[in-house]
Amino acid sequence: MSEDPATGEEVAGDAVFPYFLYKSKGTDMTETPLSVSELTKVFRKSFGISSFKAIDSISFEVRKGEILGFLGPNGAGKTTTIKCILGLLSPTSGKARLWGSRPASLSVRRRLGYVPENPDYEDAFSPVEFLSMFAHMRKLPDDRKMHELLLDRVGLKGWESVRIRSFSKGMRQRLSLALALQPVPDLMIMDEPTGGLDPNARKEFRDIILEERDRGASIFLSSHLLSEVETICDRAVILAKGKKVTEGSLDDLLRVEEHYRIEYIDGWKTPEETRNAISVDAGNLQNTIDALRNEGRRIIGIDQEHRTLEDVFLSATGGGRR
Amino acid sequence: MRSALFHARLVIIPIPMIFLLFSLFSTGCMDRIDYDVDEVASQEHLRGSNLTVDQETADTPADLDTLLTNESGRYDETFLCISAETPVETAGEESIESESTLHVHDVGQRNHGTEWFFNQPWAAPFIWPKMIRDTVILIVLAAAVLTLSGILGRKRG
Amino acid sequence: MRSVMTFALMTLRSLLRRRTIYGISMVLLLALFGIGQVPSFNVDSEGTFLLDFGLFGLEIGALLLAIGLAANIYPRDREQRTAMPLLAVPLSRGQYLMGRFIGAALVQAAAMLVGCIGLMLILVMHGHPIPSDLFPAALLLIVEGWFLLAVVFFFSFWTSPPLNAPLTIMLFVVSQMTVLQFVELFPQASGLMRFIRLILPHMDVFHIKDPIAHGMEIPSLYFLLAALYGLAYMGFMLAVALAVFRSRDLK
Numbered sequence: 001m002s003e004d005p006a007t008g009e010e011v012a013g014d015a016v017f018p019y020f021l022y023k024s025k026g027t028d029m030t031e032t033p034l035s036v037s038e039l040t041k042v043f044r045k046s047f048g049i050s051s052f053k054a055i056d057s058i059s060f061e062v063r064k065g066e067i068l069g070f071l072g073p074n075g076a077g078k079t080t081t082i083k084c085i086l087g088l089l090s091p092t093s094g095k096a097r098l099w100g101s102r103p104a105s106l107s108v109r110r111r112l113g114y115v116p117e118n119p120d121y122e123d124a125f126s127p128v129e130f131l132s133m134f135a136h137m138r139k140l141p142d143d144r145k146m147h148e149l150l151l152d153r154v155g156l157k158g159w160e161s162v163r164i165r166s167f168s169k170g171m172r173q174r175l176s177l178a179l180a181l182q183p184v185p186d187l188m189i190m191d192e193p194t195g196g197l198d199p200n201a202r203k204e205f206r207d208i209i210l211e212e213r214d215r216g217a218s219i220f221l222s223s224h225l226l227s228e229v230e231t232i233c234d235r236a237v238i239l240a241k242g243k244k245v246t247e248g249s250l251d252d253l254l255r256v257e258e259h260y261r262i263e264y265i266d267g268w269k270t271p272e273e274t275r276n277a278i279s280v281d282a283g284n285l286q287n288t289i290d291a292l293r294n295e296g297r298r299i300i301g302i303d304q305e306h307r308t309l310e311d312v313f314l315s316a317t318g319g320g321r322r
Numbered sequence: 323m324r325s326a327l328f329h330a331r332l333v334i335i336p337i338p339m340i341f342l343l344f345s346l347f348s349t350g351c352m353d354r355i356d357y358d359v360d361e362v363a364s365q366e367h368l369r370g371s372n373l374t375v376d377q378e379t380a381d382t383p384a385d386l387d388t389l390l391t392n393e394s395g396r397y398d399e400t401f402l403c404i405s406a407e408t409p410v411e412t413a414g415e416e417s418i419e420s421e422s423t424l425h426v427h428d429v430g431q432r433n434h435g436t437e438w439f440f441n442q443p444w445a446a447p448f449i450w451p452k453m454i455r456d457t458v459i460l461i462v463l464a465a466a467v468l469t470l471s472g473i474l475g476r477k478r479g
Numbered sequence: 480m481r482s483v484m485t486f487a488l489m490t491l492r493s494l495l496r497r498r499t500i501y502g503i504s505m506v507l508l509l510a511l512f513g514i515g516q517v518p519s520f521n522v523d524s525e526g527t528f529l530l531d532f533g534l535f536g537l538e539i540g541a542l543l544l545a546i547g548l549a550a551n552i553y554p555r556d557r558e559q560r561t562a563m564p565l566l567a568v569p570l571s572r573g574q575y576l577m578g579r580f581i582g583a584a585l586v587q588a589a590a591m592l593v594g595c596i597g598l599m600l601i602l603v604m605h606g607h608p609i610p611s612d613l614f615p616a617a618l619l620l621i622v623e624g625w626f627l628l629a630v631v632f633f634f635s636f637w638t639s640p641p642l643n644a645p646l647t648i649m650l651f652v653v654s655q656m657t658v659l660q661f662v663e664l665f666p667q668a669s670g671l672m673r674f675i676r677l678i679l680p681h682m683d684v685f686h687i688k689d690p691i692a693h694g695m696e697i698p699s700l701y702f703l704l705a706a707l708y709g710l711a712y713m714g715f716m717l718a719v720a721l722a723v724f725r726s727r728d729l730k
Contacts, residue, residue, distance in 0.1 A: 043728075043730075083728075083729065083730075086567040086568075087566075087567075088563065088566060088567060088728070088729040089728045089729065089730070090728060102476070104475065104476075104571065106571055109567075109568050109569070110568070110569065112567075112568055113568075114564065114567045114568050116560070116563050116564060116567070118560065119560070119563075119564060120559050120560045120561050121561055121564065122489075122493050122561055124492070124493055124496040124497075125489075125492075125493075133485055133486075133489050134569055136481060136482070136485035137481075137482040137485050137486060137569035137570060138482075138568075138569045139481065139482070176564065179564065179568075442683060442686050442689065442690075443681075443683060443684050443686075443701070443705070444686075444687060444690060444697050444698070444701045444705075445690070450700075450701070450704055453681075453684060453704045453705070453707075453708045454704065454707075456681070456708060456711075457704075457707050457708050457711040458711075460708075460711035460712055460714065460715040461711050461714065461715075463715055463718075464711070464714045464715040464717075464718035465718075467715070467718040467719055467722050468718045468721065468722070470722070471718075471721060471722035471725050471726070472725075474725075474726070475725045475726075
């Protein structure tokens with residue numbers, strides 16, 4: 001048991017983050033947290049003589065309480081999509097909506113947590129100063145104890161008052177996670193949040209993401225680390241050359257339709273007993289089972305075949321680069 | 323209804339701004355619309371007039387009104403003209419050292435030494451309404467630019 | 480407003496932690512000190528000289544401070560990506576611009592007030608009275624400085640810092656010209672030149688150093704009118720700067 005620093009009451013488990021201290025934001029719970037519809041972005045260069053289509057008519061949505069993985073090779077348009085969602089880039093056509101509102105709306109952006117790729121901050125300030133300034137700008141209570149709790153949660157305990165100029169890349173990413181968590185967001189948009197972090201740090205980030213999902217937040221996670229996406233995401237969207245190539249729940253994406261894996265034992269109850277497996281398509285399943293039995297092999301399991309996310313990714317993106 | 327009014331304001335607000343701007347520009351001051359005294363000053367101002375400056379007033383910091391009004395109270399310039407060949411000196415010192423460097427212009431003759439000094443907005447009250455006019459124009463323009471950029475921003479988003 | 484003022488204070492602290500402001504302020508104070516060391520011709524003209532060149536130094540100081548403080552704020556934020564966490568979540572583009580502007584304006588005003596106090600000290604040290612209009616004149620020069628700051632911000636959203644400085648200086652110089660002087664630059668297109676000169680600001684409304692140096696009293700109403708004109712032009716430049724900023728993609 002531990003003591004809640006805000007009220008002095010005892011709470012179960014480790015010190016929980018005091019979400020209840022923040023006022024209710026009145027989020028419209030019926031609207032989809034993030035909805036992207038036919039989003040296209042064309043960059044014009046050389047005074048409009050040439051152009052480059054970074055994303056082309058992509059559509060997807062992030063549902064309430066889910067973690068959506070956003071995958072794609074380098075240059076696929078992931079960061080461009082995220083910047084269009086946040087209003088940093090204006091789309092050429094299509095739209096992105098946060099709870100049905102435009103990205104420029106400050107009232108919805110204050111309910112958002114954003115972890116940028118390769119984040120940087122003015123290095124003359126300390127993390128607690130940053131949290132204090134962001135609290136003011138977000139119209140949140142400026143409570144130093146809360147800031148310290150938050151920094152402790154992301155693994156920056158003891159670094160609260162140290163100037164950011166002496167922070168490593170990983171520490172800046174932790175700070176950006178703290179800033180993203182500060183408003184108790186209903187939607188988190190994370191662009192490669194664990195890139196460059198060591199395995200321990202990545203696990204800490206994953207745990208925090210899962211805690212936020214369990215709290216009811218929706219997470220939009222862009223990442224290159226397929227194992228990470230496979231571990232924590234509910235659904236995934238794969239982008240290649242600016243277009244969406246596939247979307248679905250991870251179960252659906254990883255399952256190989258119409259393909260089965262039969263596990264059997266050769267030489268049942270003999271000294272030469274061995275386990276083997278064979279993959280067959282649905283049309284040959286019954287024939288294969290009959291043949292194995294006729295040969296005296298003992299069948300111990302029949303399952304639908306699954307691929308890894310890497311297989312799905314490479315297959316969807318044509319094996320690589322734009 | 324509220325939605326219609328919300329969208330209507332994007333059209334309603336710029337229209338009177340543009341009208342106000344147009345009416346300001348068409349007030350007839352487009353002919354001479356800057357602060358060049360040569361262009362906008364009245365003939366009386368351009369002709370100038372002479373006014374003798376006492377030694378005492380020349381030595382002490384001069385009040386604008388005192389210098390610019392003559393005995394009859396009319397708007398006037400006082401030009402204590404110093405010849406271009408002489409170095410910058412005060413009036414008091416000139417009167418002691420050299421009478422030839424100090425002279426006063428006749429009525430109707432423009433002073434050549436100090437017109438630059440008095441051809442500034444602070445000394446020409448007839449320019450002040452133009453400053454007010456320009457201030458209003460700038461405020462209207464700023465509001466129009468803000469509104470239009472907001473409208474375009476919404477269309478993009 | 481709270482967000483804007485928080486960000487303005489953040490900008491102020493950030494600028495004070497950089498060396499630029501101290502460098503420019505030091506140059507300003509040294510220049511004023513140097514002016515005070517120039518041998519005087521006689522007792523009466525020394526005061527005129529100090530005031531004339533002192534106020535001129537403050538005006539140039541306003542220009543240098545505007546360029547030094549603001550030319551690199553947005554380009555640096557864009558290159559170092561420090562603008563993204565701010566613009567993505569807690570601040571709109573208008574709040575970002577106003578916060579940065581107010582922070583820089585406060586630093587500029589403080590530096591110019593220090594310069595004004597320095598000029599007063601120099602006058603006192605040389606045994607000259609301080610004109611009653613000196614402080615209002617310094618405030619008017621601060622308004623001019625804020626206008627120049629708005630111009631620098633405007634240029635910073637679509638040019639690079641090395642181009643920003645000469646553009647601002649060019650605008651400053653051209654705005655000092657009379658219409659006739661400006662038209663004579665290109666008399667073949669006198670109509671166009673007159674129109675351009677109409678659009679450009681009338682910086683001569685800030686020319687108050689001459690009457691103050693010669694001991695002439697300036698009407699209080701004039702200070703008010705000139706300040707309003709300067710603030711209105713500053714507001715217009717900020718509006719145009721925001722319009723440009725809103726149209727730019729933050730790549």
